[in-house]
Amino acid sequence: MGRDIASRTRLIGWISLGLLSLLLLAGGYVAWVVRWQPNVAASPEGPAYLYIRTGSSFQAVLDTLRSQELLRDPRTFAWLARWQGYDARVRPGRYLLAPTLNNQGLLEMLTQGRQDTVVFGLNAFKYKPQLARQLTRQLEVDSGSLRRLLNQNDYLQRRYKLDTTTVLTLFLPGTYRLLWNTPAPVLLDSAAAMHGRFWTLRRRQQADSLRLSPTEVHVLASIVQRETAKKEDKPVIAGVYLNRLRRGMRLQADPTLLWAIGNFGVKRVLNKDKLVDSPYNTYKHKGLPPGPITSANRQSLDAVLQPAAHQYLFFCARPDGSGFSDFAETFAEHKRNARRYQHYLDSLRIMR
Structure with a gap:
């Protein structure tokens, strides 16, 4: 009788251990899938980009991912993002979503702010509104903010030795490479740097x-x-x-x-x-x-x-x-x- 009880106890122990092992394996697999399985939805139209506007909340990021169907399973990304604290560290920008990207890689890219730069051609323009429209079609910068800066005479003279009329000479037509969320003052500085490289x-x-x-x-x-x-x-x-x-x-x-x-x-x-x-x-x-x-x-x-x-x-x-x-x-x-x-x-x- 005692032997039978001992045998049953051992059997139950082995079964419990087996079940625990299965649970651990299943949990490990789920954790692997959540973190490491590619989760970016393939797009026949070419590279996919996630645009996060300045001041966006974590919920706004999730809404964009869902509405534009950028991820295969937004729920796993949302769970891992909250677990790693990304919901409190949202950084704006334009991010390239490679088809092989997994949730962990996506979170690291977003948390570190590793943006993909915007490369665009600036065409000839005659008036400030035309310049502003070209730039705001490519970048997040607000047209009104940019135009206000272009009309701040004291700032332009102090910073570039130009006035509200001659500041347009700062922008050379050509190819520009900038971060999508470049603010207006940095945008002018970038144009000034390109201008300076021309003036050898x-x-x-x-x-x-x-x-x-x-x-x-x-x-x-x-x-x-x-x-x-x-x-x-x-x-x-x-x-x-x-x-x-x-x-x-x-x-x-x-x-x-x-x-x-x-x-x-x-x-x-x-x-x-x-x-x-x-x-x-x-x-x-x-x-x-x-x-x-x-x-x-x-x-x-x-x-x-x-x-x-x-x-x-x-x-x-x-x-x-x-x-x-x-x-x-x-x-x-x-x-x-x-x-x-x-x-x-x-x-x-x-x-x-």
Whole structure:
């Protein structure tokens, strides 16, 4: 009898041990699945990104993950995130979710703020609102905050030695690589760093030789850029304007009028346009306008820094639709060129 009881006790013990082992194995497997099994949902549309706005709560992160179906099982992520305390350490940003990413790796990336940078091209712009719209389409930065910063004269002068008009010279068209949640002040600093890399010692010396500051080079280059898209003509047109500046002549640049009237679609500049009351009216005012009329690209800037040497004082669009210009040293020759171009516009019935 005692032997039977002992046998049953041992059997129960072995069964209990076996059950406990199974429970431990099952628990270990569940823990492994929760932490290490890939949990990012595959997307046929390419890489998936999680955007966490500044000030977002943990619940907002979960809502985004669920609504955009970024995870196979959001419940396991939510459980592990709470267990590891991520719900109190949410960091904003743009995060790349690789298909092989598991909950543990995702949490480590989010907790450490290992963002994926945004690479985007900044196109030429004419006005501050256009710049703000381009940047806010790519980044979290608020358009209103950015525009307010661009209009803080004291800040701009102290930080960049620019004013609310010339600050647009800070932004070079080209490729930018930034964090999605870059705040407006850091965004301006990043543009200033790119601007500084462009202005090498050689380029500064070239500007000095022309008796122009870097900002003045930007302003003149913006006019050259609006005058032509032809690489061959840019240094020649830059030379025309520099010749006029040296002689104390007004620039009489049509693109500055179009900036002043706010209409760059005009094909034929009329005499009434030349009466516009604006410091950008270079038919009325000598010297350069107070700021750029577009964001000059590197090609236009280098055309000003390395202008063609000649005696031309005038130029006019060639009457063949090619986009090239005819140049003249005398006003009489220029009038003939301009008359041919006016006849060309007449033949196309372009009145404005």
